[in-house]
Amino acid sequence: MEEVREFIREKIEKKKREIKEEAEKERIRLLNEFEEEKERILKEAKKEIEEILKIEEIKRITEVQRENLDKILRKRDEIFEDILKTLEREKEKIKWDDILINFFHEAVKRFGEKDGIVRVNEKFYKIIKEQIDKDNLKFKVIKDEVEEGVILEREDGRIRVYNTFSSRIDRAKDYIYEILKKELDV
Numbered sequence: 001m002e003e004v005r006e007f008i009r010e011k012i013e014k015k016k017r018e019i020k021e022e023a024e025k026e027r028i029r030l031l032n033e034f035e036e037e038k039e040r041i042l043k044e045a046k047k048e049i050e051e052i053l054k055i056e057e058i059k060r061i062t063e064v065q066r067e068n069l070d071k072i073l074r075k076r077d078e079i080f081e082d083i084l085k086t087l088e089r090e091k092e093k094i095k096w097d098d099i100l101i102n103f104f105h106e107a108v109k110r111f112g113e114k115d116g117i118v119r120v121n122e123k124f125y126k127i128i129k130e131q132i133d134k135d136n137l138k139f140k141v142i143k144d145e146v147e148e149g150v151i152l153e154r155e156d157g158r159i160r161v162y163n164t165f166s167s168r169i170d171r172a173k174d175y176i177y178e179i180l181k182k183e184l185d186v
Contacts, residue, residue: 076180083176084169091165096148100124101131103149107163108137111152119144119151 104118115138120128122143128150129141139152149164 072184076184080173080177080180084173087169091148094148096124097127100127100149103163104128104131107150107152107161108135110163111159111161113154113159114138116140116155117142117153119146119153121146121148124148124150 118128118132118139118141120141120143125141125143132139132141144151147164147166149162149167151160151162151164153160
């Protein structure tokens with residue numbers, strides 16, 4: 001009987017070892033599976049975090065760029081307004097006797113006709129009247145509330161050419177603004 005017990009014990013021990021080996025293999029397989037799953041989850045989490053960080057970085061950079069652009073645009077507008085104010089101040093220093101004649105000749109050229117009405121400020125009436133006589137033109141000169149410069153129009157009032165200081169500034173505004181845009185890279 002002892003032999004039968006020994007045989008059974010050996011079989012039991014063998015089975016126990018097989019079960020333990022099988023359990024150890026299963027444990028290692030599960031650990032490996034767990035590690036692989038853990039790596040996959042970490043990679044996915046890392047990728048998600050990187051995407052979130054990239055989006056946040058883009059948002060922040062965009063916000064800073066927008067703020068900088070706003071600052072540049074405000075500065076451009078300040079410079080533009082300063083230029084216009086400077087031009088207005090410089091207007092007081094201009095010797096209008098010579099410049100007014102140039103304004104008149106430019107207006108006549110744009111007007112394209114040899115007769116009509118010239119509207120001019122009272123203080124420039126004499127200068128323009130003399131120039132019209134000198135150029136042998138048939139314009140009627142009318143004293144008006146015109147600022148520095150001249151306004152030419154047909155007798156029927158349908159066509160007008162403004163060549164005043166402010167009309168020239170108005171025509172130059174787009175040009176000045178474009179220069180500022182180019183210089184400030186906007």
